[in-house]
Amino acid sequence: MSPRCGGRRKNTCGTSLHIFTAVYGVITGVYSLLTIMAEDALMINISSAPEKFNKKTNRRPLSTAEKWAQKKRESKRKTVFEPQESSASKQRKINQTGQQHTHKQKPQTPRSPSQRSNNRDTEENADQGENSAAKSPSKVKTFPKKAPEEHGDHGRPFIKTSSLFRNNPEIPDVLSPAVNQVKEKVFTSNMFEELNLHPHLVATLHKVLNVTSMTSVQKKTIPLLLSGKDAVVRSQTGSGKTLAYGIPVVQFLQGMQPKVKRSDGPLAVVIVPTRELALQSFQMFQKLLKPFTWIVPGVLMGGEKRKAEKARLRKGINVLISTPGRLVDHIKNTLSIAFSAVRWLILDEADRTLDLGFEKDLTVILNALNATGLARQNVLLSATLTEGLSRLASISMKEPVTIHVSEGSEETVEACPQAAPQALSDSYVVPERLQQHVVVVPSKLHLVCLAAFILAKCKFEQRQKLIVFISSCEAVEFLLTLFTAILCEKPSTTSTKHTSASLNFYRLHGNMRQEERTEVFQEFSQCKTGILLCTDVAARGLDLPQVTWIVQYNPPVSAVEYVHRVGRTARIGAQGSSLLFLTPSEMAFVDVLANHNISLSEMKMEDILANLMKDERFKGRGKWDSKRSAAAFEQEVRERATVLQTDFENYVHANNESLQTAKCALQSFLRAYTTYPSSLKHIFHIRSLHLGHAAKSFGLRDAPQGLGSSITTNPANSKDSKKGKDKAKRPPKKLTAKERVSNLMRSEYLSGIDGESKSKKKRKKKKGQEEEEQSTTA
Numbered sequence: 001m002s003p004r005c006g007g008r009r010k011n012t013c014g015t016s017l018h019i020f021t022a023v024y025g026v027i028t029g030v031y032s033l034l035t036i037m038a039e040d041a042l043m044i045n046i047s048s049a050p051e052k053f054n055k056k057t058n059r060r061p062l063s064t065a066e067k068w069a070q071k072k073r074e075s076k077r078k079t080v081f082e083p084q085e086s087s088a089s090k091q092r093k094i095n096q097t098g099q100q101h102t103h104k105q106k107p108q109t110p111r112s113p114s115q116r117s118n119n120r121d122t123e124e125n126a127d128q129g130e131n132s133a134a135k136s137p138s139k140v141k142t143f144p145k146k147a148p149e150e151h152g153d154h155g156r157p158f159i160k161t162s163s164l165f166r167n168n169p170e171i172p173d174v175l176s177p178a179v180n181q182v183k184e185k186v187f188t189s190n191m192f193e194e195l196n197l198h199p200h201l202v203a204t205l206h207k208v209l210n211v212t213s214m215t216s217v218q219k220k221t222i223p224l225l226l227s228g229k230d231a232v233v234r235s236q237t238g239s240g241k242t243l244a245y246g247i248p249v250v251q252f253l254q255g256m257q258p259k260v261k262r263s264d265g266p267l268a269v270v271i272v273p274t275r276e277l278a279l280q281s282f283q284m285f286q287k288l289l290k291p292f293t294w295i296v297p298g299v300l301m302g303g304e305k306r307k308a309e310k311a312r313l314r315k316g317i318n319v320l321i322s323t324p325g326r327l328v329d330h331i332k333n334t335l336s337i338a339f340s341a342v343r344w345l346i347l348d349e350a351d352r353t354l355d356l357g358f359e360k361d362l363t364v365i366l367n368a369l370n371a372t373g374l375a376r377q378n379v380l381l382s383a384t385l386t387e388g389l390s391r392l393a394s395i396s397m398k399e400p401v402t403i404h405v406s407e408g409s410e411e412t413v414e415a416c417p418q419a420a421p422q423a424l425s426d427s428y429v430v431p432e433r434l435q436q437h438v439v440v441v442p443s444k445l446h447l448v449c450l451a452a453f454i455l456a457k458c459k460f461e462q463r464q465k466l467i468v469f470i471s472s473c474e475a476v477e478f479l480l481t482l483f484t485a486i487l488c489e490k491p492s493t494t495s496t497k498h499t500s501a502s503l504n505f506y507r508l509h510g511n512m513r514q515e516e517r518t519e520v521f522q523e524f525s526q527c528k529t530g531i532l533l534c535t536d537v538a539a540r541g542l543d544l545p546q547v548t549w550i551v552q553y554n555p556p557v558s559a560v561e562y563v564h565r566v567g568r569t570a571r572i573g574a575q576g577s578s579l580l581f582l583t584p585s586e587m588a589f590v591d592v593l594a595n596h597n598i599s600l601s602e603m604k605m606e607d608i609l610a611n612l613m614k615d616e617r618f619k620g621r622g623k624w625d626s627k628r629s630a631a632a633f634e635q636e637v638r639e640r641a642t643v644l645q646t647d648f649e650n651y652v653h654a655n656n657e658s659l660q661t662a663k664c665a666l667q668s669f670l671r672a673y674t675t676y677p678s679s680l681k682h683i684f685h686i687r688s689l690h691l692g693h694a695a696k697s698f699g700l701r702d703a704p705q706g707l708g709s710s711i712t713t714n715p716a717n718s719k720d721s722k723k724g725k726d727k728a729k730r731p732p733k734k735l736t737a738k739e740r741v742s743n744l745m746r747s748e749y750l751s752g753i754d755g756e757s758k759s760k761k762k763r764k765k766k767k768g769q770e771e772e773e774q775s776t777t778a
């Protein structure tokens with residue numbers, strides 16, 4: 001080729017290049033404008049109020065008029081798009097925006113498709129860079145880098161996932177130390193007939209309670225108690241401790257001479273920490289006493305009408321089951337309660353009863369019982385015996401025998417007089433067929449991860465029954481409303497594949513009315529599938545049949561509470577699973593559990609989120625088909641998680657009421673977070689929480705203002721502050737850690753008089769005395 005020709009050609013090429021560049025510029029400009037509109041529409045969608053799904057397309061629709069109107073408004077506020085701007089400077093801007101973006105949603109600079117894809121790459125790279133800089137790559141789990149095809153290059157509408165998946169702390173591998181998990185055999189081959197019980201009692205066990213062979217703890221405890229000894233009993237959750245004390249009490253009472261009369265009053269007193277547990281024990285005694293109609297069981301618990309309880313006490317209750325607070329209430333206010341005949345005192349879940357707030361009540365009860373001077377048998381029971389228990393044992397028992405069901409078989413059951421209960425408290429026993437898991441989830445992703453897990457279990461699997469433990473009553477209420485609104489939504493008519501089961505949510509916490517609590521307890525006991533969102537009020541003793549999963553959405557305050565929570569499943573030899581949610585900063589809790597011989601296996605957050613692929617309601621904006629790459633799959637999962645989170649946020653921000661509920665729930669969560677004991681503060685410290693990320697887990701786009709000050713305020717004072725200006729002006733009372741724990745406990749275990757104001761107590765006392773006077777004169 002000659003240089004001339006070459007030159008001409010060069011010139012021709014140069015001219016063509018100019019024309020091409022101009023045309024390209026126009027096309028790019030138009031294309032960019034269209035894309036901005038599309039992107040803005042997406043942003044509008046993210047921040048707008050929740051809208052109903054379009055059943056045909058299964059998308060969140062946004063009318064063109066809305067898009068344009070919003071676009072116009074947005075364009076006034078936003079930086080004007082400048083097509084002339086060099087891509088390098090635009091990239092700088094984008095990077096700055098990306099760096100500034102923490103948890104505040106800021107107006108975004110519009111970007112061209114290629115810039116958006118670059119930005120996505122940059123954001124991902126930045127995140128991965130941060131991660132890898134801090135941690136060795138082998139230990140760090142990150143989402144795979146996106147393939148270019150997922151970045152909008154195929155014209156897929158773009159979903160902004162960055163705020164949910166960006167700037168999260170890294171997730172190190174869980175290294176659960178190997179432990180020698182202690183095992184207890186649940187059943188023995190021995191039958192109840194061998195115990196020389198009343199034949200009607202044995203028949204009742206067979207026919208009414210449907211039990212034939214004894215469990216290990218029953219085999220050891222029943223004969224010991226029948227021999228008249230005091231006992232401290234520890235055996236794993238769901239091993240039959242209730243019958244272990246119920247059978248000897250009934251056997252003893254039915255054989256009493258002269259025959260028991262109602263007018264004898266209480267002969268056995270059973271103290272349990274929660275109302276539901278009181279109800280459960282009462283129902284068990286009702287069944288056991290069926291053939292012995294002259295012995296009357298009765299229950300007293302907070303939330304019930306005192307007047308009715310008094311009337312029943314006056315008529316006579318022989319086996320009295322009560323929560324500590326309500327019994328103290330009656331001891332102080334009801335003249336007709338007399339303990340002169342009491343022969344048995346049972347403290348079920350004794351260590352919990354001893355928890356802050358109940359020790360005083362227990363002292364009042366013990367003093368009232370001791371005043372009669374009658375010989376009495378005392379029994380303390382729990383799956384976990386703690387230090388406080390030895391103190392109680394020493395003041396309330398005579399030479400107690402400690403029963404500890406240990407590894408192997410019934411032969412290894414130990415009965416050692418005077419054994420110090422705390423010697424047994426280092427390693428806890430969990431049911432052998434319980435599969436324990438832990439998942440490490442950054443705060444921001446907590447909400448979608450829980451939702452994905454619930455959908456996976458209760459929507460796409462058969463006959464699953466879940467209990468989800470949450471740290472505060474307000475958070476339970478909030479999640480119930482949110483999940484009911486978003487997860488229970490009617491599925492698309494176009495996809496019938498995975499939409500058979502509907503989700504049934506229940507809730508249980510200490511701020512509910514008693515009738516409601518009882519109703520929920522009964523309903524959830526009987527249901528075949530459902531999700532119970534609850535506080536620790538349901539952690540102890542409750543025997544809810546066929547629970548398949550325990551989810552600890554907020555970590556427990558101790559290893560002891562962990563054991564009791566997971567103990568709501570895998571009961572009496574059945575199978576069950578548990579899942580503990582931890583944030584990366586809370587991972588050391590795994591070691592705390594390992595110190596008590598509890599070992600967990602890891603479940604991956606990504607695997608849980610991947611369950612969203614089964615739910616077409618949350619699908620991303622592009623066309624998804626299963627033949628695409630693993631990275632595309634990962635991206636689709638992220639998009640679905642973002643769609644779900646967006647739905648949550650839209651719901652929360654739709655009106656002031658839902659916004660306040662979310663803020664209140666976040667506040668109570670933070671308040672609960674301050675109540676971890678000092679021994680665990682290095683793991684669960686309020687300072688290690690990222691408030692913005694925590695806010696996201698309550699569907700809030702920002703951390704509300706003034707959170708820090710409100711979480712140190714006494715919640716009990718909040719009502720007072722509304723009463724008058726003077727009170728509101730007073731600086732909030734700073735509480736000690738102990739007071740804060742105590743407040744929390746009272747709200748969870750409200751048992752009648754706890755937590756009431758002094759004036760209210762006074763009024764009730766006066767009313768009680770009046771009633772008493774009336775009834776004695778009548």
Ligand SMILES: Nc1ncnc2c1ncn2[C@@H]1O[C@H](COP(=O)(O)OP(=O)(O)OP(=O)(O)O)[C@@H](O)[C@H]1O
Binds near residue numbers: 240383
């Ligand atoms: N010998 C038995 N055979 C079969 N089932 C039994 C037997 N004893 C008790 N059960 C059943 O086992 C379940 C668990 O019993 P229970 O609630 O007494 O356990 P627990 O040890 O008190 O548990 P937790 O420590 O959680 O309070 C109950 O449904 C009970 O009816």
